[in-house]
Amino acid sequence: MVEILQPEGMASVFFSNDGSEAVETALKLSRLYWKSKGQPRKTKLIGRHHAYHGVTYGALSVAGITANRTLFEPFVGDVYHAPAPYVSHCAFHGPTTGCTYACVAELERMIQFQDPDTVAAFIAEPVQAAGGVIIPPPDYLARVRDLCTRYHVLFIADEVVTAFGRLGTWTGSRYYGIQPDMMTFAKGLTSGYMPLGATAVSGDVFDTITSQAADGPEFRHGNTYSGHPVACAAAIANLEIIEKEDLATNAQHVGEWMGQELKVLSEAYPDAAQYPGCIGLLGRIEIVPGKADKPGQRALRVAQKMKERGVIVRTAQDILTLSPPLIMTKEQGQDIIDALRQALVEEMAQL
Numbered sequence: 001m002v003e004i005l006q007p008e009g010m011a012s013v014f015f016s017n018d019g020s021e022a023v024e025t026a027l028k029l030s031r032l033y034w035k036s037k038g039q040p041r042k043t044k045l046i047g048r049h050h051a052y053h054g055v056t057y058g059a060l061s062v063a064g065i066t067a068n069r070t071l072f073e074p075f076v077g078d079v080y081h082a083p084a085p086y087v088s089h090c091a092f093h094g095p096t097t098g099c100t101y102a103c104v105a106e107l108e109r110m111i112q113f114q115d116p117d118t119v120a121a122f123i124a125e126p127v128q129a130a131g132g133v134i135i136p137p138p139d140y141l142a143r144v145r146d147l148c149t150r151y152h153v154l155f156i157a158d159e160v161v162t163a164f165g166r167l168g169t170w171t172g173s174r175y176y177g178i179q180p181d182m183m184t185f186a187k188g189l190t191s192g193y194m195p196l197g198a199t200a201v202s203g204d205v206f207d208t209i210t211s212q213a214a215d216g217p218e219f220r221h222g223n224t225y226s227g228h229p230v231a232c233a234a235a236i237a238n239l240e241i242i243e244k245e246d247l248a249t250n251a252q253h254v255g256e257w258m259g260q261e262l263k264v265l266s267e268a269y270p271d272a273a274q275y276p277g278c279i280g281l282l283g284r285i286e287i288v289p290g291k292a293d294k295p296g297q298r299a300l301r302v303a304q305k306m307k308e309r310g311v312i313v314r315t316a317q318d319i320l321t322l323s324p325p326l327i328m329t330k331e332q333g334q335d336i337i338d339a340l341r342q343a344l345v346e347e348m349a350q351l
């Protein structure tokens with residue numbers, strides 16, 4: 001893992017059982033890091049609207065999908081939420097094709113208002129997956145990385161979805177050219193064949209925490225099954241296959257094609273589908289609700305129609321999210337596009 005993550009500057013990895021535990025580990029490490037550095041007031045955590053980070057309380061507290069949260073309040077304390085870089089539904093400018101990075105400015109205001117001496121970490125998925133495949137504008141992550149460096153806030157990249165080829169690169173951070181302080185992984189680490197999570201940390205984070213281990217803070221954290229050897233064996237075999245078969249490059253090529261096809265569909269049926277996007281093999285398109293539809297209802301009908309044609313897609317309110325296997329060929333991808341086109345045609349006919 002450390003070899004693979006050299007461009008991101010990762011120096012050590014802590015293994016756990018799933019993505020939620022990997023995030024939990026990173027959040028706890030961020031508070032431990034600042035205590036180890038003699039800055040115990042730096043405890044606040046900043047997440048983002050629309051974020052998904054898992055089901056456990058720390059992960060849920062930094063997450064930003066209201067429907068997942070409401071019934072489980074109150075959350076872990078000292079957690080705040082910044083706006084998402086959601087260009088097509090911008091919290092500042094509404095639907096827009098331009099972007100002024102107003103959400104980055106707002107994050108800076110938040111850090112200043114909270115007092116940087118009290119903020120431990122900012123956590124972000126490079127592309128917000130479960131929230132609706134929200135693809136940030138190209139400079140967003142670099143700008144946010146910059147802010148975190150300037151204000152001494154640890155940057156945690158939650159790569160549970162975006163790593164190991166999904167975006168056409170080994171990690172989402174590499175796609176956007178950033179080096180986080182910590183990274184979290186699961187899913188593609190074993191391609192789902194065994195449960196395994198991982199939290200990678202930079203040399204600075206590792207050294208800071210371990211340098212004081214003898215008489216100061218040590219990492220009192222770990223589950224019975226953390227780093228289970230069978231899961232790790234599955235991960236090693238899986239990563240070898242991803243490397244040998246160059247699946248990241250396949251995801252990049254097939255993903256470029258899929259993105260074009262989604263764009264063509266949204267241009268052909270603008271009253272039914274809009275805001276297409278695709279990055280590697282992580283795609284999305286929004287289904288415009290019909291006049292009588294509740295939010296998300298028409299997207300569910302489209303998903304159901306696609307399922308009848310053998311294609312499973314997930315909906316996030318009005319958005320269809322596409323996350324096909326990294327081995328997919330264009331010919332196989334055509335089945336997805338054909339099923340979507342037929343579902344849209346049927347929807348248009350019913351209006």
Ligand SMILES: Cc1ncc(COP(=O)(O)O)c(C=O)c1O
Nearest residue numbers: 018019020052053054160161186
């Ligand atoms: C970005 C992200 N982080 C964390 C998690 C939590 O992972 P798990 O379901 O393995 O606990 C998920 C799960 O979908 C995720 O998408």
